[in-house]
Amino acid sequence: MKEIISSNIKIKTVNLSFNYGRLSVLKDISVEFPECSISAIVGPSGKGKSTFLMIFNRLWETIPGARMEGEAFIRLKNKWINIYDRSVSLPDLRRSVGTVFQTPNPLPMSIFKNISFPLKLSGVKEKQIVDKKVESALKQAFLWEEVKDRLNEDARSLSGGQQQRLCIARSLILDPEILLLDEPTSFLDAESGRIIEDLLLSIKERCTILLISHYMDQIRRIADQVETFE
Amino acid sequence: MRARFTEIFVTSFTWVSGLLFLSAAFTVIGFLLVKGIPALSVSLLFGETAPVDVFLLRRQVLTGLFPAIAGTCLLVILAVGMATPVGLAAGIYLAEYGRGSLKNFFSLFYDILAGVPSIVIGLFGFSIAIILHRYVNDIYPCLLISALALALLVLPYLIRTTQFAMESIPSKIRLTAPALGATKLQNIVYVLFPRSLPGISSGIILAIGRCAEDTAVIMLTGVVASAGIPGSLLSAYEALPFYIYYISSQYRDAAELQTGYGAAVILLVICACLFLVAFYLKNRLIERMFYSR
Numbered sequence: 001m002k003e004i005i006s007s008n009i010k011i012k013t014v015n016l017s018f019n020y021g022r023l024s025v026l027k028d029i030s031v032e033f034p035e036c037s038i039s040a041i042v043g044p045s046g047k048g049k050s051t052f053l054m055i056f057n058r059l060w061e062t063i064p065g066a067r068m069e070g071e072a073f074i075r076l077k078n079k080w081i082n083i084y085d086r087s088v089s090l091p092d093l094r095r096s097v098g099t100v101f102q103t104p105n106p107l108p109m110s111i112f113k114n115i116s117f118p119l120k121l122s123g124v125k126e127k128q129i130v131d132k133k134v135e136s137a138l139k140q141a142f143l144w145e146e147v148k149d150r151l152n153e154d155a156r157s158l159s160g161g162q163q164q165r166l167c168i169a170r171s172l173i174l175d176p177e178i179l180l181l182d183e184p185t186s187f188l189d190a191e192s193g194r195i196i197e198d199l200l201l202s203i204k205e206r207c208t209i210l211l212i213s214h215y216m217d218q219i220r221r222i223a224d225q226v227e228t229f230e
Numbered sequence: 231m232r233a234r235f236t237e238i239f240v241t242s243f244t245w246v247s248g249l250l251f252l253s254a255a256f257t258v259i260g261f262l263l264v265k266g267i268p269a270l271s272v273s274l275l276f277g278e279t280a281p282v283d284v285f286l287l288r289r290q291v292l293t294g295l296f297p298a299i300a301g302t303c304l305l306v307i308l309a310v311g312m313a314t315p316v317g318l319a320a321g322i323y324l325a326e327y328g329r330g331s332l333k334n335f336f337s338l339f340y341d342i343l344a345g346v347p348s349i350v351i352g353l354f355g356f357s358i359a360i361i362l363h364r365y366v367n368d369i370y371p372c373l374l375i376s377a378l379a380l381a382l383l384v385l386p387y388l389i390r391t392t393q394f395a396m397e398s399i400p401s402k403i404r405l406t407a408p409a410l411g412a413t414k415l416q417n418i419v420y421v422l423f424p425r426s427l428p429g430i431s432s433g434i435i436l437a438i439g440r441c442a443e444d445t446a447v448i449m450l451t452g453v454v455a456s457a458g459i460p461g462s463l464l465s466a467y468e469a470l471p472f473y474i475y476y477i478s479s480q481y482r483d484a485a486e487l488q489t490g491y492g493a494a495v496i497l498l499v500i501c502a503c504l505f506l507v508a509f510y511l512k513n514r515l516i517e518r519m520f521y522s523r
Contacts, residue, residue, distance in 0.1 A: 057409060059405055059408065059409060062405075062408075090408075090413075091411040091412065091413050092411070094408065094409060094410065094411040095410075095411035098409075098410075099409040099410075101402065101405075101409075103402060105402050105403065105405075105406045107403070107406060107407075107421060108425070117407070117410060117420070118410040118411060120420070121407065121410060121411055121412045121413075121416050121420070122411060170410065171410070174410075174411065
């Protein structure tokens with residue numbers, strides 16, 4: 001373990017191993033990711049890339065038989081925290097570490113309700129603030145112009161690419177410091193994928209991005225650092 | 231060749247089975263309508279009493295079906311009203327909180343309860359009434375005891391449908407809210423429960439039907455042939471299924487039997503109305519939870 005954590009590091013794991021029952025998926029991984037950058041995680045299927053992302057939002061904990069060893073740290077509001085420390089509250093952690101899944105997962109609600117859902121969860125009620133934040137999140141996700149007149153429509157009526165941008169907007173509305181994306185463009189056509197790449201480039205100044213991707217050209221276009229799992 | 235034959239055989243068998251069921255249902259309903267509709271009249275409902283007087287509770291209906299209709303409706307509303315909150319809570323417990331051997335124990339217990347014949351549940355209600363009567367003189371088999379016993383009868387259905395509806399939510403949806411910072415309770419309240427409403431409401435509809443038609447339970451716990459509109463939860467009452475049973479087993483002439491068919495048609499209509507109400511409430515609830523701004 002490196003003793004000194006350099007100042008621009010945002011995420012760090014130390015001797016991380018992960019098992020599903022007897023199956024070992026990650027072994028002794030110690031890596032660092034710099035802040036305000038896009039780090040791509042690449043490697044063949046089944047090598048634990050998605051599991052690795054779930055280390056940072058702790059979503060794996062509901063999976064029966066899953067077990068983790070080692071430590072994971074992130075720097076939130078300029079303070080290093082061990083995310084598996086007992087004092088860490090899961091809802092708070094997940095508000096700072098946003099997640100976007102491989103398939104877009106809008107809830108069966110209106111566009112507006114989808115985007116404002118995280119605010120509702122964290123208890124923000126003032127209508128003006130909610131409206132403003134929804135608009136700003138949609139603008140950050142390059143979706144505002146397309147949906148501003150149909151905010152009350154079912155989010156599932158959007159196209160795949162729009163749905164994925166909606167999910168990104170929904171994660172961005174809480175101003176997360178870290179955004180985890182698990183192959184966010186793999187179900188989208190090239191055009192929609194490019195829009196999402198541009199969007200990621202535009203938010204990386206505010207947000208450290210970990211991105212799983214299978215497309216080498218995508219990684220060349222947007223990644224600042226590449227971590228290979230094999 | 232053989233595989234193709236099996237293919238055709240299985241397909242046609244499923245079709246025939248489906249049609250058989252459909253035609254059986256249509257035959258029963260058609261038979262009831264043909265026999266029952268001629269019997270329907272104002273006097274079937276209210277006897278010799280003027281309907282206005284009945285609704286203003288000025289006079290009791292002595293010979294009509296109105297008290298039985300009122301009794302059945304009250305019974306269904308009370309029983310389903312008591313069973314639903316408990317059933318939903320227990321179902322949510324099994325789906326979301328219960329783990330390991332305790333969960334298995336509860337599941338087994340609910341399955342046993344689901345398999346108990348309704349006459350035994352009726353006996354149970356009857357015993358409760360007797361025990362209570364020892365302590366409180368005013369308690370006899372009554373509307374409240376019947377409703378409690380019926381609630382117990384439908385509880386396992388409600389628990390199981392709630393549990394299965396919630397467990398069958400795909401993990402993609404299940405993880406959405408936690409990934410956005412939802413607590414477990416928030417996930418249940420805002421996502422998992424609303425998503426399960428269609429499944430849960432079909433459980434409630436089944437429960438309504440079961441409460442409306444059951445005769446064995448109420449026969450032992452408070453239904454009588456002639457009681458008028460029940461004045462309180464602790465009074466005896468009339469109910470349509472009991473009336474149908476009673477008339478069909480001891481009718482004196484063809485006209486009296488005809489009123490039994492009439493009562494059956496009314497029971498069907500009441501069930502249909504209750505289903506529609508449940509369906510409407512479900513849609514309104516989903517609308518409010520998911521789409522209003």
